Amino acid sequence: MPFMTIIFGDTIDSFGGTVNTKDVVHKVSKMSLNFVYLALGSGVASFFQMACWMVTGERQAARIRSLYLKTILRQDIGFFDKEAKTGEIVGRMSGDTVLIQDALGEKVGKFIQLVATFVGGFVIAFVKGWLLALVLLSSFPPLVISAAAMSIIIGKMASQGQTAYSVAATVVEQTIGSIRTVASYTGEKEAITKYKKSLTKAYKSGVQEGLAAGLGLGAATFIMFCSYALAIWFGGKMILEKGYTGGDVINVLFAVLTGSVSLGQASPCMSAFAAGQAAAFKMFETINRKPKIDAYNTEGLQLDDIRGDIELRDVHFSYPARPEEQIFSGFSLSIPSGTTAALVGQSGSGKSTVINLIERFYDPQAGEVLIDNINLREFQLKWIRKKIGLVSQEPVLFTSSIKDNIAYGKDGATTEEIRAAVELANAAKFIDKLPQGLDTMVGEHGTQLSGGQKQRVAIARAILKDPRILLLDEATSALDAESERIVQEALDRIMTNRTTIIIAHRLSTVRNADMIAVIHQGKIVEKGTHSELTKEPEGPYSQLIRLQDLSTVSEQNALDDQDMLEPMNSVRNLSQQFSLLQSISQKSSEIGNSSRHSFSITFGVPTTSMLETEPIESNAQALAPSQLPPEVSLCRLAYLSKPEIIVLLLGSIAAVANGVIFPVLGIVISGMIKTFYEPRDELRKDSKFWALIFVLLGVASLLAQPSKSYFFAVAGCKLIRRIRLMCFKKVVYMEVSWFDEPEHSSGALGARLSADAASMRGLATSFNA
Template sequence: RKVVPTSDGDETRAEDDSKPGNNPGEEVVAEAEGKVPFGKLYRYASGQDKLLMIIGGIFATAIGSSLPIFMMFFGDLLNIFLNYNKVVACAQFPIPSNASSAKSFMDSLVTSFDPVRVQELVSTSPMYDIAQKAYENGSYTFFFPPSTTLASNSDSGVLNAAFKQMYDDQLGNTVPGATGLDRYNSPLANSLWYTACSFNNSGFIPSMQVAEYLSGTALLPFSGGWNETWLEENPSYPKDGEALKQQAYFYTILFFSLAAAMFIAGYMRMAFWKMAGERQGMRIRQAYFRALLRQEMGWYDVSKVGELGARLSGDPVAIVEGIAEKLGEFIQNTSAFVISIVIAFLQGWQLALVMTTVLPLLGIATFMTTKLMGSFATKSAAAYGEAGAVAQEVLSSIRTVVAFSGENRESEKYSKNLVTAEKAGIRMALVGGLMMSLLNFIIFAANGLGFYVGAIFTNEGVMEGGDVLTVFFAIIIGSFSLGQASPAFAALGKAGGAAYRIFTVIDRTSSINPLSKDGKVPTHTDGEVELKNVVFKYPSRPTVTVLKGLNLQVKKGQTVALVGHSGCGKSTVISLVQRFYDPLEGEVILDGVDVKDLNIKWMRQQIGYVGQEPVLFATTILENIKLGKEDASEAEVWKALDIANASKFVRDLPDQLLTSVGDRGVQLSGGQKQRLAIARAIICDPKIMLLDEATSALDSESERLVQGALETIMEGRTTIVIAHRLSTIRHADAVCVVDDGVIVEVGSHDELMAKDDGKYKALVNAQTGTMLGGDAKDSSGSSKETDSVLPLTGEEESIDGGAKTGVDEKNREETLAVTSATHAIDNEEKKESEKKDGTVLTKPKFSDVAKLSLSEFHVLIAGVLASIIDGVIYPVFSIVFGEILNLFSLQGEELLQRAGFYSLLFLILAAVGGLVGYFQYFCFGYMGERLTARLRRLAFRSILRQDMAWYDKDENTSGKLTGSLEMEAALVR
């Protein structure tokens, strides 16, 4: 089946799904066991929906890419700040063209030396004695006079080999190509600049690093020797403070622009995915509900009806969440991960390669966790579905439950399913906590490793500080994005499972499809019904043969009564005539045509049905009657009510046709409901009437009114009656006695009573108490004539299986009138009345909800403490981050030592973050599952304690109450 857009391109409709084998997605079920493949989830997406999702995907990709790109620009800005000191130092250091200018700069630099640092340095030097004397005498110009044996030969004053080597290593590399400079005998050799280059066992300390230390000034461009082309190679770096401000302003505007773009993209992503998802969700619900209406009765016999209804509220929500909002999040986080990795490798592939070694660990942890959580989520959903089915069954038959004091039994049954769901949810919280713990530990540990390796690369000149931080945060963003993508991925899996349950029903080919357009549609109907050699078994009881070659013929306009003991197959005949089931053998024929060859909808429109316990829906009288004929006018409705003897009591109601009948018609008496059911049955002017114990549950007065209506509608129509009243059977054209799945006697009432050993006479005598061969005579035709001929039938004949106590019709009508009038008062009067009755519910405080979790108080304390610690981790991380920014202005051992310290701090944060992440997720997940189950349990028990008048209110129908138990308790969590 295809889903095609309508003319406006907005809504969609399903193509004809009536033909067997033409149902949508039959191949889907075969492709996966318990889960629908990803591509098949979008079978209800129209072209407009696909466009919305494509645009939403583009915005999701954009917002996912924005943060890594932001960090790339941030790294560039950081490089500008870190190198600004280099630029300033370079600007004040003239390129020496001769020895004089070089010496002038050196001497000026000496004046900025910190005496304390000089003292500290020379105290560790092998030349301590000489250096100390020179320092004490204030001799800065000639720290090593020519007479010093270390610097030169005492006789000739020529520099010795060691000091000459120092010139080659330091001066020659520092001032290459300076004209007019005597590299060995210049006074520059005797300045404090080179005195600072003290000799130790490992060689000479690089002069510029010592100068940096002594002056406290960063001279990084010159640490490896003078580079006169450095400024030319880095034209983007600001040359002065004004240029720095301009570049900072540029990046400020850039960051604000990115923020605005992220805001717009975030809104668009959410809006487009939400719209596309909700539109598809609506169609899925419609298709599922339509599929439920399409199924044959045999399928319902073997299905859990309550669970099917509960799925309508839960599973489509999971599907929509997975295919729309969560998919948008998945695309966003996946794009953030991919872009982050790309930027990291572009900015510094060496460091990125080191940090990405942990990604397989993240992937394995995420995959295993998602799989386990999906399994537990499925078990939890199934258990909640079972609980919902119990609630639906109980609340829809609440009067029967209360009548037999079954509240506690049903409450325990409901709670049993909640326990199963609760255990699955707690296991899911346990696995989720482990996932959070692993993710936190791996991510923080990887960051610590990456930071230390980045410091090494910076110290060796492989990378700049800003690039290290760009790679560092790109990997962090990518890692977190990968972690955040896992819940979205899990939601996709959950959507696949929910879709399997929903689509399996939608895709099922009904053997009797009432929505089918196939079959003959005759222009005229006589109403002759015939069953030929019918053999039938109910799908729910395949070992029991109900009908065993039954034959029955009902001619046009004839009234035939079916009698027999309970379970003999009378109501089965009614079901076969309506084609609720198909016989295993034999034929059911209407006007000479097998009903299998007729269009089902047309055929059922020719039949009016009134059962023992009429089912009315929780809407108005008008809407209930129009279910028999959708396009019926109000005049036709009143005419049907007149025929059914119901117009009088309806006109006496304040709202008349607009009166709400309540859930299953609880606002009405049995007689009133039955007469409305008769009006609904005859409004389409059917040629065939099927009456199944239509008066068995009524009191005498109600029966009189209903029986009068039935006699009216039976005139001129082919009628099959299952009855237990002599008055009905006596006037039938033929009485058929059904026994053990076949008709054993046929004749009029008088003919059958004339048979001394007949089955019919035995049944009548057994119920009336007369002697065999006698007759049930009562000239008045009152009480004795209304005695039962047959017991109330069970099994397939009755859905609820219970009889309703009769209520005085007049009093009931007066009660209904009062109830209807009450519904007519305005809202303010309602509120005032509710306040007086004390029924107005106030919004509960958080403390009220918290009291429900007192039994898990110790778990709450652990969760709160874990949350506090987890909240502290990120401020600590921000402090560490600030120190990291300062750290990359350093070099050498100090850089590596401090980098090692902060890397160790990252490992500590990893351990703490992993531990508290586990406790936080598990503790609150555990409490949430317990609270959800407890709320459902308490709410269900409270519902069962209410009086019957409470159930009569429109806001307390079984459907609304079941929906509240299903959805609202979960929201509290």
């Protein structure tokens, strides 16, 4: 563009400074060829500029997305307790990477082009007429200030909007991930209200961002038009006093005009950079985070094997999310290899914390966790975790086949190894009855399987790697009687020759344990075998058994005779429970527990549920592949904007007014060029007139540009909010079976709401532009 101003200036001189017609035709023909050569070079350069930078943006975004996911998987559990939520992570990977891609893609090439235009324009201007160029340069500081203010405000508003969208993404993930619970409690309206609240915050930020962009661009255009007015007036003086030609003034003016306009055209790029920077800041904050427990750390001990001796020695621990609540204060426990140890006690006493420390999900603040008399911190984390198998109360299954879920337990597991694990887990019978066997899809979170079936798949996954240490965290507490019996048979098979720690809810499942430890408020108050502990009729373990039996009987009576309860029986039961609690508290004090609180037992009472049916429903078969969604016409999107018709009308009027300015500018420029070749008296008068016209055009732009940006931001952000809310409302009220399809998982739907809405916002922004 700056080179074009040289050719254009020479062309103007050819028309205005030559009297002979033949000379005019010859010179103009020569200039025309120069325009053709410039067009060819510009076309080739533009193609490579756009193609290369678009590819670069795509690759950078993919690399950042991959690095972010790798870093997330690397973090310690404390990070997820305090700093990150699943919905926020999905929103960042889908929505924020779109903004980063936009900031690293073709807009970088465009910005470099515009900067080169700006520099080249002013260089040519100074070469052709340094005094006039120096006067025009006075407009540069106000331009920089307005652009910087706009960039700062847009970055701040974009960051607030992204935070609000992250909260909205968390609501989506939590709602869809637990859609059965939401539907059973008719919590759809509450979820929609929370989602709408987050979208409203994002809407306000979007409108403020649009207004800031409009004000910045309007101010920049006003300053540029004022500088043109100054150039016309001062250029006339240069022609009269310094011997400039009309072509020289036009060359300098258009070189500065081209350079200055390039700054205005750079404002969308700067807006994209600010939004991308705000998105990248939060992503790279996570990427650069150094985890306290690094899952990818390759340093540490790797032995041939371990025996399985476990010891917690004088452990002090509190969770990172609740540092003021001390779980363990000097806790010690020793479990010899090959034995089965059961941990019992009230909820919140610290039983699951023992498993969390052995798995090294957390490190104690003081004390040691030892395996084979070696501090757990000295082992390579990945290696030691391969020696430990974990089965939780609520098994976690992924949206894939049964075979894939089991194979996650061991890298490179063969089909024969998976089949052997299935047999050991007592799961072969129900899997063989499925139409697709091991290839049956389990649905999101395993919703296509019953509780007992999910638990057996989880057991097969845990024993696939043949662990030396097996951790069972209330593995049967959530199951009905028949499912518990089947799962318990599987557990009895696999506990042989392994160090096993059982966290038990039902005390009947730990009678055969080699050691039972009763934990109360982070301390072991009693320890021994079942037979040893029951010899103390007033001991904590015996009291736990009687209290659980009493709770079971009370529950059974309530189920059998719910309408005929006698008040005296309730009083008697309460009295018995109180005496049991009191005696347990006394026994706890005798053992040395210094806590001021009594040892209260709050075990949940097992409920009766339907017996597990071995085969699952036929709709658990492999789902048909999803079809591509049909294209949506722009007319439908326009119809969705019907409530904002007045706002769109006002925005269109402002856009028309802003658009008319530049065609009018062509007329003004032609009159201005003619003035430079007029006699001296007319030149002095007309230069002032055209300078005033440029100022008026600047005022019109200052009013029209912010109005256009504001009204279209209001309409566009309301459209995005409406579409997001409509989609979410439609999704949460779908039948539950709809969510069993892989393409309707919480992650897929959350990403679709984030990424597609970001794309639609880009469409609205392009329409505004």
